[in-house]
Amino acid sequence: MVQDVIIAGGGPAGLTASIYTARAGLKVKIVDPVGAGGQAGTTSIIHNYPGFPDGVSGPELMGFMSEQAKAFGAEIEYGEVSALRKENSLFLVTIDGKDYEARSVIWAAGTSPRSLGVPGEADLIGRGVSFCAICDGPLFRDKVVAVVGGGDSALTGAQFLTGYAKEVILIHRRDQFRASLANVNRVVGHPRITLKLNSTVHQMKGDGLLESLVVRNVETGSIGEIEVDAVFLYVGSIPNSAPLEGLADLTSSGYVKTREDMSTGTPGLFAVGDVRDKLLRQVATAVGDGAVAGWSAEKYIIENFR
Ligand SMILES: Cc1cc2nc3c(=O)[nH]c(=O)nc-3n(C[C@H](O)[C@H](O)[C@H](O)COP(=O)(O)OP(=O)(O)OC[C@H]3O[C@@H](n4cnc5c(N)ncnc54)[C@H](O)[C@@H]3O)c2cc1C
Structure with missing residues (x-):
């Protein structure tokens, strides 16, 4: 037919x-x-x-x-x-x-959705690494989660996650967001959202499930590790x-x-x-x-x- x-x-x-x-x-x-x-x-x-x-x-x-x-x-x-x-x-x-x-x-x-391509990421997709806050966010009630990205999708995802997670760490490689002003205003100063600007994720670590992100400050070059239960990627x-x-x-x-x-x-x-x-x-x-x-x-x- x-x-x-x-x-x-x-x-x-x-x-x-x-x-x-x-x-x-x-x-x-x-x-x-x-x-x-x-x-x-x-x-x-x-x-x-x-x-x-x-x-x-x-x-x-x-x-x-x-x-x-x-x-x-x-x-x-x-x-x-x-x-x-x-x-x-x-x-x-x-x-x-x-x-x-x-x-x-x-x-x-x-x-x-584009992935970051950093070490550890491929093995942890679906095990704490997600591209969809609305699909997977409810799994992380009272946990600490990160969102990577600086556009409208990232900021919308971060706001949604505050309904479940106890803390949402928003990681963005620049010092300014490219999202709409309305979205930026909802995120900046939000009691459950911590901003980590000028920062990029370099590695994802975890034994079967995501446990931490290795993050680099692009201005100072300093490397740090943050413990998270999930990361939501909105990077293009x-x-x-x-x-x-x-x-x-x-x-x-x-x-x-x-x-x-x-x-x-x-x-x-x-x-x-x-x-x-x-x-x-x-x-x-x-x-x-x-x-x-x-x-x-x-x-x-x-x-x-x-
Ligand atoms: C987190 C997030 C928040 C957003 N917020 C907003 C917002 O607030 N306001 C707004 O206006 N827009 C928003 N957008 C953007 C909006 O969702 C998209 O612009 C819109 O969905 C695009 O519609 P589309 O039909 O072109 O593609 P999609 O909605 O992406 O649909 C494409 C479909 O094609 C299917 N597909 C893929 N490959 C194949 C194949 N080979 N064969 C058959 N099917 C296939 C996919 O499974 C998918 O279901 C947001 C996007 C994201 C990710």
């Missing part, structure tokens, strides 16, 4: 694209290895998505979006797209080793774009270059959301991309298959 549209990624960009395409009467399948929700679904509270004056929890917002997608007839399935090619007018989409045909593909696979992202190599232009960092209608170098292939080369990676812009791509995919299918 040929799908009209296969959407890789069930975050806000992919779900919005599915709402537009399914509502237009197209046969739409979303695949995502972790189900619907995306990174937004792992965010404790979103204050800047319009329509929610008191903020909205990420899981709640993403639950609404996936219910809306399903109500219009989109299918949401677990699965990872590992390869993509176009033969004649159809795309062959490899999902968990099996090929599926689609008239159009919307690539909404987002980004993956890597775009999930590998299957698009050869089909779409990518930046040197791997972000997908698109036109205003979200089209790529291959007709019928669109890219949306955080995986795209763009100025601002947020839920509101992901949703906007998804709406445009949904409309563009519908137009492409009408012009080429109807």
Whole structure:
């Protein structure tokens, strides 16, 4: 059975694209290895998505979006797209080793969190080293945890963790945050957040579980060790774009270059959301991309298959 549209990624960009395409009467399948929700679904509270004056929890917002997608007839399935090619007018989409045909593909696979690459880290991922405060934070009630990073994700994660941990040590390599002023104001002076600025993590230690971080002060060069039960890393992202190599232009960092209608170098292939080369990676812009791509995919299918 040929799908009209296969959407890789069930975050806000992919779900919005599915709402537009399914509502237009197209046969739409979303695949995502972790189900619907995306990174937004792992965010404790979103204050800047319009329509929610008191903020909205990420899981709640993403639950609404996936219910809306399903109500219009989109299918949401677990699965990872590992390869993509176009033969004649159809795309062959490899999902968990099996090929599926689609008239159009919307690539909404987002980004993956970057790790620090320091000694000890790889062995301790999932054993105290985490990339998701909302997923793992509740495991560390009354413990001491660290957050590494200086952007909005790090500061939001640190605030969320204060609801569980007795102390949150926020480690940032510079003396100023690059997060929004609103977020900085919530963190600076917070009774449970200790700032460790001008500092980088050089090693993670632990016998089976994380026990401490070796931290270097970048100004003085001094090295110290801090005991923590967990560390949450928010140090950047890597775009999930590998299957698009050869089909779409990518930046040197791997972000997908698109036109205003979200089209790529291959007709019928669109890219949306955080995986795209763009100025601002947020839920509101992901949703906007998804709406445009949904409309563009519908137009492409009408012009080429109807
Ligand atoms: C901690 C944190 C806090 C944030 N806070 C805010 C905030 O307050 N406000 C705001 O607007 N934004 C916030 N953001 C950013 C926001 O979450 C993202 O901009 C948004 O989720 C991007 O949506 P997306 O659909 O492009 O990608 P994502 O939400 O990342 O979804 C991509 C999906 O694609 C899936 N996927 C990956 N590879 C494949 C593949 N090969 N095949 C199929 N599926 C695949 C992934 O599993 C994932 O579910 C935050 C992000 C983080 C990490």
